[in-house]
Amino acid sequence: MQHERVLVLDFGGQYNQLIARRVRDLNVYCDLKPCDMTVEEIRSYDPIGIIFTGGPNSVYDPASPHVPEAIFSLGIPVLGICYGCQLIAYTLGGKVEHAPTSEYGKREVRFGKASPLSVGVPERSICWMSHTDRVTEVPAGFEVLATTESCPAAVFGCAEKNIYGIQFHPEVVHSEYGNLLLKNFLFSVCKAKGDWTMKNFVAEQIGRLREKIGDKKVLCAMSGGVDSAVAATLIHRAVGSQLTCVFVDHGLLRKYEAEEVMQVFRDGLGMNLVKADAGERFLEKLAGVSDPETKRKIIGAEFIKVFEAEAKQIGAVDFLVQGTIYPDVIESGKGKSAVIKSHHNVGGLPSVVDFQEIIEPLRDLFKDEVRRVGTELGLPDSVVRRQPFPGPGLAVRIMGEITREKLETLRDADFIFRDEVAKAGLDGQIWQYFAVLTSCKTVGVMGDFRTYENVIALRAVTSVDAMTADWARIPYEVLERVSNRIANEVPHANRIVYDITGKPPATIEWE
Numbered sequence: 001m002q003h004e005r006v007l008v009l010d011f012g013g014q015y016n017q018l019i020a021r022r023v024r025d026l027n028v029y030c031d032l033k034p035c036d037m038t039v040e041e042i043r044s045y046d047p048i049g050i051i052f053t054g055g056p057n058s059v060y061d062p063a064s065p066h067v068p069e070a071i072f073s074l075g076i077p078v079l080g081i082c083y084g085c086q087l088i089a090y091t092l093g094g095k096v097e098h099a100p101t102s103e104y105g106k107r108e109v110r111f112g113k114a115s116p117l118s119v120g121v122p123e124r125s126i127c128w129m130s131h132t133d134r135v136t137e138v139p140a141g142f143e144v145l146a147t148t149e150s151c152p153a154a155v156f157g158c159a160e161k162n163i164y165g166i167q168f169h170p171e172v173v174h175s176e177y178g179n180l181l182l183k184n185f186l187f188s189v190c191k192a193k194g195d196w197t198m199k200n201f202v203a204e205q206i207g208r209l210r211e212k213i214g215d216k217k218v219l220c221a222m223s224g225g226v227d228s229a230v231a232a233t234l235i236h237r238a239v240g241s242q243l244t245c246v247f248v249d250h251g252l253l254r255k256y257e258a259e260e261v262m263q264v265f266r267d268g269l270g271m272n273l274v275k276a277d278a279g280e281r282f283l284e285k286l287a288g289v290s291d292p293e294t295k296r297k298i299i300g301a302e303f304i305k306v307f308e309a310e311a312k313q314i315g316a317v318d319f320l321v322q323g324t325i326y327p328d329v330i331e332s333g334k335g336k337s338a339v340i341k342s343h344h345n346v347g348g349l350p351s352v353v354d355f356q357e358i359i360e361p362l363r364d365l366f367k368d369e370v371r372r373v374g375t376e377l378g379l380p381d382s383v384v385r386r387q388p389f390p391g392p393g394l395a396v397r398i399m400g401e402i403t404r405e406k407l408e409t410l411r412d413a414d415f416i417f418r419d420e421v422a423k424a425g426l427d428g429q430i431w432q433y434f435a436v437l438t439s440c441k442t443v444g445v446m447g448d449f450r451t452y453e454n455v456i457a458l459r460a461v462t463s464v465d466a467m468t469a470d471w472a473r474i475p476y477e478v479l480e481r482v483s484n485r486i487a488n489e490v491p492h493a494n495r496i497v498y499d500i501t502g503k504p505p506a507t508i509e510w511e
């Protein structure tokens with residue numbers, strides 16, 4: 001079944017993926033596609049509506065992206081946001097002007113004339129602006145629907161043609177009625193039904209996977225991460241024991257993590273899950289190595305070797321699962337087919353597995369949708385809400401050489417930190433939080449004795465995409481409990497510090 005779908009044309013603005021996510025959250029499927037799609041391509045895509053995103057350009061710059069006027073004669077509703085709204089005005093004969101200063105942040109917007117786009121939006125509210133150019137004259141046949149102090153046409157539209165422009169960013173939470181405007185566009189203007197739900201996705205995907213896989217064999221590398229866990233569970237639901245999962249335990253996971261993977265997937269769901277206990281092998285390879293990049297390379301290469309050995313035992317398979325998700329697809333080829341994820345610990349797998357075809361059951365989903373699918377499939381929160389964890393694991397959280405003793409110390413300290421953050425109810429608000437073993441030793445005193453032990457650093461950050469991050473303002477009382485517990489319960493740690501650096505200048509991980 002083909003879902004009704006909206007086309008989001010990407011003009012390069014920073015919130016573009018957010019627009020697509022908001023549309024999908026309103027239960028309407030959409031794709032983010034490059035803005036140079038031709039009218040013919042758009043027609044054959046057959047959307048119920050088109051959204052032009054914002055972008056950094058000025059419509060008067062000949063080098064900036066434009067749209068053919070014919071796009072407005074397809075009879076498909078159009079909503080332009082920020083640069084997108086200026087593009088509508090410019091293309092259809094209105095006027096766009098360069099303002100003397102940029103406008104950025106919260107502004108009051110006043111709605112006047114009623115329209116299908118603004119049903120339920122009060123006369124005055126707050127919106128989020130980020131622009132320099134602005135529309136000063138709307139095209140013939142269009143009406144101004146809202147203004148702000150500096151925008152004479154903050155929202156405008158033509159109800160007969162179903163074309164609307166919004167200068168501010170309705171997709172950003174600071175725009176109080178932004179979501180309602182998007183909802184009105186989808187449901188009142190485009191007449192969407194709202195058939196995109198994770199329940200439907202799961203049901204349809206299982207049907208499709210059954211049809212595609214038939215009675216053939218599938219192999220999946222399970223890392224414990226959200227994407228591979230959800231992908232494997234979906235395929236398992238579709239074809240059961242035709243799926244074999246290989247879980248390489250490199251001995252660099254957090255406390256109880258490997259056990260949990262086995263409990264949830266093998267014992268709980270009854271998956272064919274093979275665990276390769278390779279901890280010793282990794283430790284041997286890493287002995288004496290302290291350079292961060294060398295450690296990463298060794299782990300990446302070793303991972304592939306271990307996986308290859310397991311795959312050989314399983315023999316030829318028909319399909320190899322990749323946990324590719326929609327942002328990978330968008331970023332890797334502007335909507336064209338995804339290259340294999342460059343993530344080091346799966347990137348090399350296709351070359352060592354005897355398979356016919358890659359299967360990517362999550363390639364249409366955003367991360368939050370992947371989590372919702374996981375929940376729909378009955379996976380526990382500990383799996384679907386798992387914080388991002390680097391492929392090389394604790395190896396990049398132990399500075400310098402890795403030893404068994406250091407791993408044990410770090411695991412225990414990290415476990416206490418995570419436990420206290422969760423008990424304080426802060427786990428949902430923090431992007432990542434973990435302990436680092438600095439491999440720096442300092443003098444301490446315990447009882448009447450001098451100690452000379454490790455400094456443990458606590459790292460906790462807030463972020464939206466890990467590209468930038470801020471250090472989390474964890475309450476002192478929580479930090480105090482963590483510090484006391486680590487000092488008392490963890491051998492070989494006598495000093496605990498809190499990392500108060502953002503990204504940039506630091507990175508989230510220490511190595």
Ligand code: XMP
Binds near residue numbers: 296389391392507509
């Ligand atoms: P940094 O430390 O560069 O990390 O600020 C950004 C995000 O990426 C994660 N990370 C990794 N993930 N393999 C991964 O799968 C890796 O080698 C790796 N290194 C860092 C990190 O945890 C953070 O979420």
